[in-house]
Amino acid sequence: MxxxxxxxxxxxxxxxxxxxxxxPSGEKNIVLIGGExxxxxxxxxxxxxxxxxxxxxxxxxxxxxxxxxxxxxxxxxxxxxxxxxxxxxxxxxxxxxxxxxxxxxxxxxxxxxxxxxxxxxxxxxxxxxxxxxxxxxxxxxxxxxxxxxxxxxxxxxxxxxxxxxxxxxxxSHLKESILKLSNYDTLDILKRHLLQYQRSTSLSSEKLKDLEMEYNLANEELSNNKSTLKSLEFNLEEAKADLENTTLQKSKLDEDFRNSGGLLESERDLLVSKQNSLENERTNIYQFIRDFCNDTLPLLLSEKLLVKIKNQILDEDSLHTYKSFKNRLDENIIRSSLIEADVIKDPTLDLSNVPSLILSKLFNTGRLNNVKTIHNLSNDDKQSVLSKIDDILNNKKSLSNIINEKYSRSNEITEELKVIREKISSSVSENVLKEYLDANLKLNEKISQIKSQIQKITSEIENLKEEINSSEYKLKRAKNAYLHSLQGSETLKLTNNLVETLDEIIFELTKEKIHEIEDNFIYIFKELIRKDNYIDSIEIQTNFDTTLYINKEYSSIEVLNLLKNLGIDDVEKKYGSRFLEDLKQFYPSENKKELLYNVENKFRFELLILRTKFNINDFSKGEKQIYILCLVWALIKSSGVQIPFVIDTPYARIDETHRDLLTTKYLPKVSNQVIILSTNEEIDKKLYSTMRNYICNEYLLQFLDKERKTKVHDGYFFEV
CATH class of the missing domain: 3.40.50 (Rossmann fold)
Known part of the structure; x- marks a missing residue:
């Protein structure tokens, strides 16, 4: 926004x-509002x-x-x-x-x-x-x-x-801030309602007995379900082992049958499929040759007759055109055309021989006079017949090659079919084949039954796991209800346990967000602080306490002495949990007890870099303010929420060393829009000059005592 x-x-x-x-305008995102x-x-x-x-x-x-x-x-x-x-x-x-x-x-x-x-x-x-x-x-x-x-x-x-x-x-404030920014703040409301409910609940002795019985029944139900689950899981493992053995038996059967010269069902099916495909191909070849002999070969053998037919059709076409011209061309049409073209002037000029002269120039009249109409084809039929004749006459050689290829392919197919039939017919004896097929059928049926059994058991296990989850929830609910009702003095203690559980849930829900906040904090803190290698990391713990760490070098002897003199629990308290985490990298351990044993008994001389807790109270006032502003910046950046950032007196307690960095590194990046409320003492001329490159608008508020109202001026203290 x-x-x-x-x-x-x-x-x-x-x-x-x-x-x-x-x-805001470009990189200028700061609105500066001054006023007393x-x-x-x-x-x-x-x-x-x-x-x-x-x-x-x-x-x-x-x-x-x-x-x-x-x-x-x-x-x-x-x-x-x-x-x-x-x-x-x-x-x-x-x-x-x-x-x-x-x-x-x-x-x-x-x-x-x-x-x-x-x-x-x-x-x-x-x-x-x-x-x-x-x-x-x-x-x-x-x-x-x-x-x-x-x-x-x-x-x-x-x-x-x-x-x-x-x-x-x-x-608590950090926790509240993270929950608000992560939309989990309703969990705190849930805790308050839970506490109120627990305080207001009181149960009679008879109700307590009912709760005890409900708890015992839920416990028994969960125990029975877990026992059944264990039995089902055992049956599942047995079924899987049986399936594996049966599959091996089938593989052995197939291998023995193949070694004896038999064809497996899949191999036989493949050969039969290949045989059918070749026979279909050969049938299509025979049909093609028959069609060729019936339709094309007779015409191909009568080549001279085809040429004669073609010439006759062309002559009939020319005769038809000649007659059309002759019927339309007469002396009067020619005379009028020549007069219009201003070729002749005399309309009485004799032109009776001109039509026959024109026709003799356009057509071979001597040949056409001897042509007799035999076919009298339509235009479509004429084009179809001529196309067919040309196709036969022009492709005699290619047609011959095609027929030869068909005959050759037919012979190849015959040879292939012969080989396939020999493979099929040369298989094992009928008795051996029958024995194989019977055994194979039984093994396939057994495998199918075992798979069905495995599927059934798996489904029962999944359903039972859901029932166990439900039973565990029911038991937990019954147990909590029973324990909360045992005595009024335990109510607060049990409620606190529930609150702690909610806190753990909240921390799990916000774990990724917390890691992001930690990373963002270290980034901006190192940008603002003016000391090298001052703070290296931050830890936000389950209870939302924050701990700062700095990487320090220790000799293995120093670490051993620390553990001996303080004890491992006090070392963790004084130097931080990440101190022990880093120590485990050098002495791999599952727990504190094993870590202490490994350090004492697997000692080796070396230098260790360990994250060491830094006390926030050791900061100066200005550094504390930098720490807080960096934490706020990390929270805002991690939230992903775009809201204007408004801060009143941002430079409070900030020393001059860090003011410029806060102005140039922090405020321009904390939000797309930053609104600063300040007095002239906080942002003086020098700091204003540094900030001016990031200011998009500035106003000065002046309260007029006499009129009792606020007057607004454009510009800041030094601009008005």
Whole structure:
């Protein structure tokens, strides 16, 4: 999400209509808002949240009287002096939805009607007003996309960060932050309901007996199911062994039969298939030769007659054309044509011999006078007959070659069939074949039965495993219910165990996210800190405590002395769990006891690089602030959520050494849009000069004491 614009009027100290433009531009993603304390910086961002979430901003579920009273107190007092009271907060945001960037304009407007405050809410999408279901859908969509508690995470006060991420509540705050960003915060709600339920539950002695019986029955059911599973798994192994033996018997039978000269069923089928294919091919060859002898050969033998027929057809065609010309050509047509062409002038000129003269030039009239019409074919028949005759006359040699090839292939097929029939007929005796086929049939039936048995047992095992899972769940539920009801004094203890289990579940769900946070933290921390090889890794533990590590070199003697003097548990507590993890790389061990034994009894002189715990309290104030900001950066980057990052007094407690790095390495990368609230003492001229390359917009808020309102100027302290 990108905040493009913010508009306010008569909201708190913003009496006049005020507009802020926040749009980032290229690499310039920082909006700098300066102002003294009380100038209206916090009010601006309360207005943004109010515009988006409405009553939820103040913890109300709807437009109740408390919410209306809160809004009334937020409206500037001077607004009520006007003839028509008019107040509003509005924002324009850009949401990336799929491949599109859509612009949404949201505005909450307040007016008075019959002395009652009335709120209207309007949403425009790309300039078009959303109404009815479309508006409701957008409200739900925006709330699910950016829940209010997640929105709060992106608003930080630099002064308060230390309290949140260092100290007694650091692990719980980190856990809450990770759960919010991973959408697992509902598990905490589940824990609270669980605790409330456990405290409010009390059972009678008779109910306790019922729970005990239910627990015993569930335990017995699980035990029976596990016993049955063990038996089925044994039967499955036996069936698999039987299948393997039977398959080997069949392979031996096939091998013996083949060695005796017999053909396996698959081999015989292949030969029979080949025989049928060759016989079909030979039948097609014979049919081709018969068709050739019936249709083409007689004509091929009568070549002279074919030539004579062809000439007769062509002569008949010429005679037909000649007659058509003769019937249409007369003296009058020729005379009129010549006069029109201005060839002759005298219309009485004798042209009676001209038609016969023209015809004699165009046709062989002497030959045509002797032609008699015999065939009188149509144009289609004439073309078909001539094409057939030409095909026969022009392809005599190729037709002869084709016939010869067919006869040759027929002879080849005959020889191949002879060989195949000999192979089929030269197989073993009928008795041997019958014995083989009977034995093979029995083995195939046995293999099929065993496979069916294996499939059945496997299915029973799968179903039984599901029943066992259900029985285990039932037993666990019955056991928990029974134990929780044994005595009221145990309720809190058992509830704590359940809470610990939920914490373990939460940690498993967020494990990958935690690794990503650790990697992101180390990356940005090394960018900002000004000391080489200062911190090498970070560990977020199951309870969400954080531990920093630095790689240190130890001699094997030093490690041995540490373990002897402190004990392995205290070494883990003082130097960190990863110290022991690294030590196991040099002395492979399954547990602490084995590790201690291996170090003492398999000692060798060498240098070891081991990750060693670093105490966060050894940081300077500025380094602690860097640590916290890096942890926040890692959380935001790992969440993948694109929300503007707003921070009030970001340079609190940051020494001058790290301010430039925070400005150039951190703020431009923490989010696509960074909004900084600052005083002139925090961001001075020197730091402002460094930051200016990343600033897209800057404003100065000035509170006018006399008018009791906020005035907004373009530019920062040094620009106004």
């Amino acid at each position: 990108i905040i493009k614009e913010v508009k306010l009027k008569n909201f708190r100290s913003y009496e006049d209509e005020t507009k802020f433009v926040f749009s 304390n009380g100038a209206g910086k916090s009010t601006l961002f309360e207005a943004i949240k109010l515009c988006i979430y409405g009553p939820i901003t103040y913890g109300y579920q709807g437009h109740n009287s408390n919410y209306i009273a809160k809004i009334k107190s937020n409206i500037n007092h001077n607004a009520y002096k006007e003839a028509t009271m008019n107040a509003y907060v509005g924002i324009t945001i850009i949401l990336t939805e799929g491949t599109n960037e859509n612009v949404y304009e949201l505005i909450r407007h307040w007016t008075l009607k019959d002395k009652r405050l009335v709120e209207t809410y309007e949403v425009k999408k790309n300039g078009n007003v959303l109404t009815g279901e479309a508006e409701n859908y957008f409200e739900n969509y925006l709330t699910s996309l950016i829940p209010p508690n997640l929105f709060d995470f992106f608003f930080f006060d630099g002064e308060d960060l230390s309290d949140a991420f260092i100290g007694r509540s650091a692990s």
